[in-house]
Amino acid sequence: MKASCADLERALSGGEPEVLSAFEAHAQGCKACAKELAGWRKVAEAAPSLRKTWDSPELWPAIRQRLAEESQTPAARRAARPWLRFLPAAAMAALFGVAAAGFLVFRNAGTGAVNVLYRRKNGDLGLIEPER
Numbered sequence: 001m002k003a004s005c006a007d008l009e010r011a012l013s014g015g016e017p018e019v020l021s022a023f024e025a026h027a028q029g030c031k032a033c034a035k036e037l038a039g040w041r042k043v044a045e046a047a048p049s050l051r052k053t054w055d056s057p058e059l060w061p062a063i064r065q066r067l068a069e070e071s072q073t074p075a076a077r078r079a080a081r082p083w084l085r086f087l088p089a090a091a092m093a094a095l096f097g098v099a100a101a102g103f104l105v106f107r108n109a110g111t112g113a114v115n116v117l118y119r120r121k122n123g124d125l126g127l128i129e130p131e132r
Contacts (some may be wrong), residue, residue, distance in 0.1 A: 002026070005033055007087065010116075012040055033080030036130075043128070045115055058100050 005021035010016065011023035013037065027033040103118035108129070116128040 005030060008033065008036060039130075043105075046118075047103055050120075 001022040003026040011020045027037045108115045113130045120126050
């Protein structure tokens with residue numbers, strides 16, 4: 001199998017080891033892909049140390065309450081901006097991803113670039129963006 005620059009996401013998905021091998025071979029001759037692959041390996045090495053857990057007994061009751069309140073919102077108001085319905089859920093999913101794994105990999109809708117949101121040792125969030 002032969003890989004190209006466009007195969008990065010597929011290679012890193014982990015489902016097809018032969019694609020990763022082919023992409024690694026491609027990266028040996030492609031400086032940009034070699035740099036990208038090295039960056040992802042650094043993230044993978046750092047990820048276990050970024051994991052942090054804590055008890056928050058108030059979190060789930062607060063989420064349930066907010067969901068119950070939102071379900072009581074009139075349909076006309078919800079229909080006016082349907083895309084806003086998914087924003088809290090997406091933000092919540094992102095924060096849970098960061099809390100559970102210590103980092104979250106996502107594609108920036110504005111730039112199309114792959115970014116990493118991670119929790120720093122001091123508890124703050126950090127963002128890794130590719131250089132442009």
